[in-house]
Amino acid sequence: MRTVRITLFGAMLCACACSEKPAAPASAAAARPAAAAPVLWGDMKPVVSVKELMRDMIDPASDFIFDSVKTEVTSKGIIETMPRTDADWEKIRVGATTMAEGAYLLKIPRPFAPAGDENNSTGPEPAELSPAQIRAKLEKDPVLWNAKIEALRNVGLQVLDIVKKKDVKQLWDAGDNLDQACETCHLEYWYPGQTEYLKKLDRNLQSLSKPDRSR
Numbered sequence: 488m489r490t491v492r493i494t495l496f497g498a499m500l501c502a503c504a505c506s507e508k509p510a511a512p513a514s515a516a517a518a519r520p521a522a523a524a525p526v527l528w529g530d531m532k533p534v535v536s537v538k539e540l541m542r543d544m545i546d547p548a549s550d551f552i553f554d555s556v557k558t559e560v561t562s563k564g565i566i567e568t569m570p571r572t573d574a575d576w577e578k579i580r581v582g583a584t585t586m587a588e589g590a591y592l593l594k595i596p597r598p599f600a601p602a603g604d605e606n607n608s609t610g611p612e613p614a615e616l617s618p619a620q621i622r623a624k625l626e627k628d629p630v631l632w633n634a635k636i637e638a639l640r641n642v643g644l645q646v647l648d649i650v651k652k653k654d655v656k657q658l659w660d661a662g663d664n665l666d667q668a669c670e671t672c673h674l675e676y677w678y679p680g681q682t683e684y685l686k687k688l689d690r691n692l693q694s695l696s697k698p699d700r701s702r
């Protein structure tokens with residue numbers, strides 16, 4: 488009796504599997520013959536402003552990458568930080584995934600700052616652009632805004648790859664790349680007044696390091 492039931496059950500399973508498999512895609516295709524896959528699986532609605540997204544997500548998650556390798560000189564000597572355990576690498580992976588995926592949240596139209604927050608944008612030499620000024624810049628050239636987003640995402644992808652290979656040496660370069668991805672966007676949209684200042688600083692640093700190179 489038992490063998491019969493099992494065989495029957497098996498046969499039914501097989502019948503279902505065999506009859507359903509080819510039928511499913513065919514009927515789905517018939518229902519929506521020309522419909523392409525949706526661009527998104529649903530609507531996306533922002534919760535916070537860009538400023539808050541930076542403060543509460545991008546910035547803290549980037550620290551998992553920035554802080555993963557460093558050399559500190561303290562009164563007790565030199566302290567070398569680098570990922571050693573699986574848990575250390577997991578933290579870096581959290582940072583990398585948040586950069587790679589979270590960057591695209593900057594494509595959802597959202598306020599740049601919370602209502603009433605004008606940034607540090609008043610006075611004779613304002614340090615920051617106002618949210619309205621940032622928006623105007625973005626709307627004038629959305630391709631540039633998207634390029635900055637892709638740059639951040641690319642560093643995320645790079646770090647995900649580094650985590651797979653557990654390559655500590657490359658983590659140093661990735662930290663530099665991440666810093667650049669953040670700063671080039673900030674210099675464009677948040678505090679463009681600093682661009683000139685930084686260029687000058689950069690020229691000074693280059694002239695300082697020249698004698699080193701010729702040695």
Ligand code: HEC
Nearest residue numbers: 537538541542546549599600635636639668669672676677
């Ligand atoms: C695509 C552009 C873009 C990228 C890339 C970007 N940011 Fe920002 N970020 C902004 C803008 C714009 C603001 C200013 C928003 C405002 O104050 O209106 C900002 C503001 C901030 C703030 C200030 C938040 C506050 O509370 O005042 C922090 C911190 C910050 N970003 C960190 C980062 C870090 C760290 C990265 C890189 C890992 C990064 N951002 C990458 C555009 C960007």
